Amino acid sequence: MLLLQAPYALGQAMSIGEVFGAVDDVLQTRLGTWLVVRGSILLAFLILIRQRNLHEKPIYRMTAILLGIGLFATFSISGHPGMREFSVLSIGTDIVHFLSVSAWMGGLVTLVLLGRKWQSESSRVISWFSFTATISMPIMVATGVAQAWRMMEGFQNIFSTTYGIVLSVKVLLVVVAIAAGTRARQLFKSKKVEQQDLKEIKFSKTIVVESMIGIVVLAVTAVLVSVPPLSVSGAAAFETSVVQANVIADIRVTPARVGEVEVHVVLSPPGGALQSIEEATARISLVAEEIPAIPIDVQLVGTNHFQAALLVPRAGDWLLEIFVNSEPGKSLRFSAVVEIND
Structure with a gap:
């Protein structure tokens, strides 16, 4: 999985040399670190299983339990539970x-x-x-x-x-x-x-x-x-993609109607999932400017995946603005006009 993560994150085919060359980049990500930990635990499990003469001893069972907890922890920490x-x-x-x-x-x-x-x-x-x-x-x-x-x-x-x-x-x-x-x-x-x-x-x-x-x-x-x-x-959803400085923002607002809505923003920088973006802010305002801009509490829920829930008070065309720091000292603004129905 460590070798497959780079082509998966970049969404493109890679030669064997490029795959091995990208391993170092994968290891610098949150997922890459915990993949190494997971591999180490699985190796320890293999060694433990081969020690048949220890299977009936309490120390063996306790070690197996601790390794099992550690193994499952790698999935939880590297996944969505670790980002909520x-x-x-x-x-x-x-x-x-x-x-x-x-x-x-x-x-x-x-x-x-x-x-x-x-x-x-x-x-x-x-x-x-x-x-x-x-x-x-x-x-x-x-x-x-x-x-x-x-x-x-x-x-x-x-x-x-x-x-x-x-x-x-x-x-x-x-x-x-x-x-x-x-x-x-x-x-x-x-x-x-x-x-x-x-x-x-x-x-x-x-x-x-x-x-x-x-x-x-x-x-x-x-x-x-x-x-x-x-x-x-x-329910009808609003979906669009916006590009700024080679960074693609896939925006989804569900449902696109008055009341409680959910906003998903998935960012695709040039480096794919290997280039992590962990900070974003957002706001929404009525295009007719009859209502002041409403700040949106955005939460990171996955790799380059942000989510927010908000209450839209009335129908109309709303301007959704998302601000992200793609690199140190570099801020990008993504905007889209969302039509909210009754």
Whole structure:
């Protein structure tokens, strides 16, 4: 991923020599730094796995847990949670969510892949998974809801936004998965589980069904990541691109109507995502100058990606102005006239 980041960020094909030559630039970015940390942790995991004689020792398990927390932290710190307001709380919640999902899905996948091999120690294996799932699933739901609440700034628009609708589908699937898992664990507790009992109660099939639902949940989550949290579904949006000094600003105002709107500004400097722009200010004013300029609180939510929420009081043509510092001592102004409807 370290080698692929430069062509991805620049949005263009690169020769092998250019890719390797751009590695140093990638390492100077926030993502590049945490990619190196992630690689180091994965290498430590590989070394730890090979030490089979230590697998039953407490120090091994504690080390594995700490490495797992560190691994998930690299995703949270280098991603959106690390760039939001109260980032420490957001990162912590994100890490706990990752750990809970891994404990649940990891246990399911392990049981499915082992197949009948684990039936020789069925009571021990299923008891372990039952205990782990019982704890991890409620934590997974709680942290997921907390993160969604922060991303959507409340749940008042949950059924009027694309993000909210996709999130609702995900929650429904999780509830179904929890019901399937709960049923399986109730069957397990109601019988003395031996090999013949497993065949009779079809415990293995229940585990496979729960795993399949879990995979669908992960697929829905992948869709959820690509959807803006506050964009109203079905509402008209204003979109334009403005160029200043070879820096492209892709501006999106959603919805373009009176009331609460969301502004997204994605900047594309000549160096792509490798050239980080971390400061921006904005304001909006009525072209007819009947209303004084309204300052906009702009937040950095991703690499060269700024977001803001504001209240537009009336319809008309509004002048949106964005000011960024593309380089030290160099300020650029991007402007666009946005038509706001009733």
